[in-house]
Amino acid sequence: MVTFSDIADYRDFLKEFYDRRKVEMPFYSYRMMGDKLGLDSSYLYRVLQKKQHLPAHALPAAKEILALSGREAEYFDLLYSAAVSKDKTKREELMAKALSLRDVERHSLQAAELKLxxxxxxxxxxxxxxxxxxxxxxxxxxxxxxxxxxxxxxxxxxxxxxxxxxxxxxxxxxxxxxxxxxxxxxxxxxxxxxxxxxxxxxxxxxxxxxVPVNERNISTLTLSVDQSCFEDLGDMLREFRRLVQKRVDGAKNPDRVMQLSMAFYPVARKGGASENTIIVGEGAGDKK
The missing domain is CATH 1.10.10 (Arc Repressor Mutant, subunit A)
Structure with a gap:
């Protein structure tokens, strides 16, 4: 489910719910969701496209299907009230209240992310x-x-x-x-x-x-570089990460989880170092 920090329009809650249900149940339709809200399918479609607002009588049913309660339900109500309000000052006050609730939720989310x-x-x-x-x-x-x-x-x-x-x-x-x-x-x-x-x-x-050698690939390089080379290698490592992710995204039938760790750090600093390279490697695919 989307979190407070993702939402600034109450209709996004509804759109996310519909999209999620459609993935879980391909036959799920605007008519099925509209029946729950007391709306016809065409009107619901316009709501999800942000061309219409929910009628007030549909709010309790909307919060029920979204499983919103407590602060989440209050946040939804504030967003709705702000969206339908024609008074600019009132709308800003309502959004400020909503955002204050969202900040509490973001703090909670960040604590969970740190735990990750x-x-x-x-x-x-x-x-x-x-x-x-x-x-x-x-x-x-x-x-x-x-x-x-x-x-x-x-x-x-x-x-x-x-x-x-x-x-x-x-x-x-x-x-x-x-x-x-x-x-x-x-x-x-x-x-x-x-x-x-x-x-x-x-x-x-x-x-x-x-871990057996044929199931891992561990190698090291000890390098002498100047500032320009150091910066270029940093760019190369970032590009390598991108290429790795692209290749992984294309894996059809993954059968293992691998950890790729890249560490690039100084072991000595001295002016005028030569650009000699010492290569140490072992394991499948290692370079000698």
């Missing part, structure tokens, strides 16, 4: 759900993560992913990945990201002993 970065296995569980078709088998998930995690950790990972909108529950009970983006920023995120990267690099070190 606390443990390396939470993103790994999300990727794993793509492999197994979204089947929520906590015992199997915990066993298949490398290295294995506890069932409690697997369950916590799933709940965290749901709370930040990175997975959603389908009518079948399975989970589907979403294209949600994280919004948290600032020093809190920087600290969480550093902690996450520290865990991931530790996993890479452990893989040297715990």
């Amino acid at each position: 970065l606390e443990n390396w296995w939470i993103p790994a569980v999300r990727a794993y759900l793509e492999l197994n078709g979204g089947v929520v088998n906590v015992k199997q998930i915990a066993k298949d993560i490398c290295p294995p995690i506890t069932e409690e950790q697997a369950l916590e990972a799933i709940e965290t992913l749901k709370s930040v909108g990175l997975v959603k529950k389908l009518a079948s009970g399975k989970l589907a990945l979403t294209e949600a983006h994280l919004t948290v920023g600032g020093p809190e995120k920087a600290k969480a990201v550093r902690n996450f990267q520290r865990q991931v690099l530790s996993l890479a070190s452990d893989a040297l002993e715990n």
Whole structure:
């Protein structure tokens, strides 16, 4: 479901609901949704296209099918009142109240997002759900993560992913990945990201002993560079990340979750260093 930080028009709640139901149930129609709201299909279509507003009598039914309650329902009502108000000052006051509620929700969401970065296995569980078709088998998930995690950790990972909108529950009970983006920023995120990267690099070190050579690819380069070369290599690494993601997006039948860690950092600083290169590598596809 969309979150407060995604919504500035109450009709977006309805549009997201319709689109989601259409994915889950291809035969779902404007008529079926309109029947729930007491509207004919053509009028509902105009509402979702933001060419009409919901009639006031449809608001209780709308909040019911959207499963809105408490602060969410209040937020929906404020957005509706602001949208239909013809008084500019009143409309601005209503939107200000709505935004104050949204800020509370954003704070809650950011706390959940920070939790996402606390443990390396939470993103790994999300990727794993793509492999197994979204089947929520906590015992199997915990066993298949490398290295294995506890069932409690697997369950916590799933709940965290749901709370930040990175997975959603389908009518079948399975989970589907979403294209949600994280919004948290600032020093809190920087600290969480550093902690996450520290865990991931530790996993890479452990893989040297715990993962067979033919199932991993670990190599290192020790380089002497100048500032211009340093900047060019940074650009090359960013482009490589983009190409990796593009290739992964095209994978037809993924059967494993891999962690790619890239670290590029100084080990010495001295003016006039030569541009010699020492290459160390092992594993499938390593360059010697």
